[in-house]
Amino acid sequence: MPITRESAPVTVDGFELRVLHLPLVSPFTTSFGTESVREVMVVRALTADGDGWGEIVTQAAPLYSSEYTESAWDVATRWLIPSLLERRTIAGEQVGGILEPFKGHRMVKAGLELAVLDAGLRAEGRSFAEYLGAERDRVPSGVSVGIQESPAALVETVAGYLEQGYVRIKIKIKPGRDVADTAAVREAFGTIPLQVDANSAYTLADIEMLAELDAFDLLLIEQPLQEDDIVDHATLAGRVRTPICLDESIVSHKATLDALALGAASIINIKAGRVGGYLEAVRIHDTCRAAGIPVWCGGMLETGIGRAANAALAALPGFTLPGDISASDRFYTQDIVTEPAVLEDGHVRVPTGPGLGVEVDLAALGAVTVAREVVRA
Numbered sequence: 501m502p503i504t505r506e507s508a509p510v511t512v513d514g515f516e517l518r519v520l521h522l523p524l525v526s527p528f529t530t531s532f533g534t535e536s537v538r539e540v541m542v543v544r545a546l547t548a549d550g551d552g553w554g555e556i557v558t559q560a561a562p563l564y565s566s567e568y569t570e571s572a573w574d575v576a577t578r579w580l581i582p583s584l585l586e587r588r589t590i591a592g593e594q595v596g597g598i599l600e601p602f603k604g605h606r607m608v609k610a611g612l613e614l615a616v617l618d619a620g621l622r623a624e625g626r627s628f629a630e631y632l633g634a635e636r637d638r639v640p641s642g643v644s645v646g647i648q649e650s651p652a653a654l655v656e657t658v659a660g661y662l663e664q665g666y667v668r669i670k671i672k673i674k675p676g677r678d679v680a681d682t683a684a685v686r687e688a689f690g691t692i693p694l695q696v697d698a699n700s701a702y703t704l705a706d707i708e709m710l711a712e713l714d715a716f717d718l719l720l721i722e723q724p725l726q727e728d729d730i731v732d733h734a735t736l737a738g739r740v741r742t743p744i745c746l747d748e749s750i751v752s753h754k755a756t757l758d759a760l761a762l763g764a765a766s767i768i769n770i771k772a773g774r775v776g777g778y779l780e781a782v783r784i785h786d787t788c789r790a791a792g793i794p795v796w797c798g799g800m801l802e803t804g805i806g807r808a809a810n811a812a813l814a815a816l817p818g819f820t821l822p823g824d825i826s827a828s829d830r831f832y833t834q835d836i837v838t839e840p841a842v843l844e845d846g847h848v849r850v851p852t853g854p855g856l857g858v859e860v861d862l863a864a865l866g867a868v869t870v871a872r873e874v875v876r877a
């Protein structure tokens with residue numbers, strides 16, 4: 501039986517948007533570049549019954565996906581926020597439908613929906629986790645490790661995370677930094693749960709190289725080919741033994757159905773931002789669970805706001821693989837919530853307080869804010 505989710509409608513007086521610059525504890529390198537400062541946006545729904553918070557997980561540049569800070573800011577202030585304010589009194593479940601006429605910009609839609617949901621649930625005194633249908637009070641914590649200077653440096657970095665208790669390691673790979681890096685980690689640490697993420701850095705011309713990864717008994721290879729290459733991923737899946745997991749390609753519930761129908765993936769990475777919101781994320785979860793397809797919760801280097809929401813999502817029963825939900829200190833020395841996520845015995849706790857269950861530290865938020873605007877009704 502599908503669960504009916506209903507949160508309290510709120511009368512939104514306005515939305516506050518902020519761009520944040522959060523210094524990373526160490527640079528994060530993927531196949532598309534290196535980040536030392538996380539540029540991200542947060543949104544606050546202002547209502548008479550209290551505020552709600554959401555996170556817009558765009559990056560400074562359109563390198564992971566087509567969305568980026570200025571595109572998010574522009575579409576939010578010019579189109580999405582005005583259409584929500586026109587309705588004025590809205591429940592979180594209505595946000596997706598109101599914003600549907602506007603194509604794309606899913607990360608922005610996800611952040612706005614989360615802010616409205618959080619406001620409604622806080623007003624009701626109900627947790628986001630309970631609302632989504634969470635069945636666990638903590639979730640296993642995996643860590644995503646960026647490309648390091650050398651395989652030896654990678655081994656050293658991974659050792660540090662294993663010591664802290666992370667239960668699954670994901671390493672980023674790119675052409676020229678794939679087989680040797682994976683081999684080094686496998687050799688150094690034996691049978692640890694290990695997976696790789698290519699962020700779409702390969703093409704079908706690389707099949708032979710990708711098949712070499714079969715030797716390392718990986719949990720999965722994440723997004724080896726381009727976002728649009730669903731058919732090529734299906735071809736690849738037929739030629740390698742390692743399970744193919746899609747990230748960038750899964751932009752919606754419909755995209756999930758298509759990928760599964762074509763055999764392009766046997767595991768799905770669910771990120772609420774990438775699919776337009778937590779409710780769409782739950783629909784993907786429900787479909788995959790019914791089809792026996794394992795899912796796990798991806799990460800976008802979230803602040804304490806998005807991290808709390810991700811922990812709630814990952815507590816749903818179909819999330820059978822550890823997600824990229826690390827402790828806050830894996831990325832940040834100073835988070836923007838009063839109680840940032842910590843690692844406890846390899847797990848992160850699912851917040852139980854009203855709404856997202858975290859309180860925003862306004863002084864810490866102010867210190868990292870580089871742009872702010874309030875759009876009022």
Ligand code: SMG
Nearest residue numbers: 564644699798799800801802824
């Ligand atoms: O939040 O722990 C995290 C980062 C996880 O590797 C991670 N995310 O492709 O899965 C991915 C990347 C995208 C990050 S680009 C900002």
Ligand code: MG
Nearest residue numbers: 697722723747
């Ligand atoms: Mg990925």
